[in-house]
Amino acid sequence: MTIRRIAGAAAGALGITWLVRAIWDIPSAMGASISAIQPYAAGATSYRDRQFHNTEPSSQVVAGSARSLLISMLTQRTAGRPRGVIPLQTPRPPSAAADVAVTWYGHATTLIELDGYRILTDPVWSERVSPSALVGPARMHPMPQPLSELPALDAVIISHDHYDHLDKDTVRELVRWQRAPFLVPIGIGAHLRHWGVPEDRIVELDWGGSISLADLGAARDGADLVITCTEARHFSGRGLLRNTTLWASWSIAGPTRRAYFGGDTGYTKAFTEAGTALGPFDLTLLPIGAYDERWPDVHMNPEEAVRAHADLCAGDPGYGLLVPIHWATFNLAFHGWSEPVGRMLTAAREAGTAVAVPMPGQRVDLLSAPPGDFWWENIG
Structure with missing residues (x-):
């Protein structure tokens, strides 16, 4: 047998092995069973009739x-893809976390710096947001930094259990590389336990529930950080059954600064x-993408994100800074790729709301000038 044939046979065997592993891993990626989730869900404020x-x-x-959805799937499924290459910026976090800053990694994955602490949100480093490595929405840009190169984290927060916000492989890598606790809405802890996250690193909260880093033994220099699970308007589910775990947004409050992570919500x-x-x-991090008039209750549009920012700032649209998330990374709806940010900027100008639109990997420090370039305009 020639060297070429041997190499081809080896490559074929490796391909088959990878395929078998990818299929074999699907049940694990889907997460915990309903029976494992229910004991934690019982008694939650919004839980009744097993949902x-x-x-x-x-x-x-x-x-x-x-x-109309079927027609859109057949005729508009590529509308959300850019014509050009999405630019990236390599994150270079400072040695000490800032008073208030954020690095956007794409979609809903961000690294928040608040009063000297670092909080990672909805971490997803996988290529596809699906239980399968073979099918499902794929990234339109790479992650701008390997997960192993993240600085030391103080907490990881999860908004809900959809695949584009909760990823098994990323969770397992965070257990390997980090020591931070996972703060999750009720029920999601069962998924984490299923994937091997130690019990002492899991904190499950209901809407309105709070925990401080002092409670977790992680406060430092006398400065505490209080993280609150706040109500969102969405749904959950990693299989055919829906709403077996809770969904949420999050408030992060330090001694001098406050940030709000919207996650995914109507x-x-x-x-x-x-x-x-x-x-x-x-600082508000609010979703602006994957909206559609056929699901207005669970995904807000860009104009509603600007309105939500004002609501979160005690009715003052000019207070704080709005940074958009949940756009540009995965094609999950039928609108144009850059349409969300264009509509948001128009609404923000009319409302008098300050906005920063970082490219993936770019860091925004609220005490410095926000990025002023319109990097998305020439991509399509």
């Missing part, structure tokens, strides 16, 4: 839209309630 519920009436998809009165009880916020 979590939004406070406001909400539907995942507007009734009667099945036909517009809700809960923003005003959070702004009154926990704000005003110096």
Whole structure:
């Protein structure tokens, strides 16, 4: 047998092995069973009839839209892809965390710096947001930095269990490289336990529940950080069953600064309630992409994100800084790739809201001039 044939046979064997492993891993990637989740869900404020519920009436998809959705899937499935290459910036975090800054890694993955602490949100480093490594929405840009090169974290927060916000492989790598606790809405702890996260690194909270880094033994220099699980308007599910775990947004409050991580949510009165009880916020990270008129209750549009920022800042649209998330990384809807940021900027100008739009990997320090380039405009 020639060297070429031997190499080809070896490559074929490796390919088959990878395929088998990818298929074999699907059940694990889907997470914990319902029976493992239910004991933790029972007693939560929004849990009844074996499901979590939004406070406001909400539907995942507007009734009667099945036909139009099918047409969109056939005719507009590539509308959200850019024509050019999305630029990246290599993150270079300072040795000490800032008073208030954020690095956007893409989609809902951010690294928040607040009063000297570092908080990682919805970390997803995998190539696809799916239980399968073979199919499902794939990245439109690489992660700008390997997960192993992240600075030491003080906490990891998760908004909900959808694959584009909770990723098994990333969680396992964080257990390997970091020592920070995972703060999650009720029920998601079962997924983490299923993937080998130590019990002492899991904190599950209901809407309105708070924990401080002092409670976790992680406060330093006398400065504490209080993290609160706040109400969002969304849904959950990693398989055919829906709403078996809770979804949430998060308030992060230090001695001098406050940040709000929206995660993934429709517009809700809960923003005003959070702004009154926990704000005003110096920094809001709010989703602006993957919206559609057929699912308005669970994904807000760019104009609603600007409105939500004002709600979170005690009704003052000019307070703080809005940084958009949940756009540009995965093609999850039928709008144009850069449409969300264009609509958001128009609404922000009209409202008098300060906005910074970092490219993936770019760091925004609120005490410095925000990035002023329109890097997305020539990509399409």
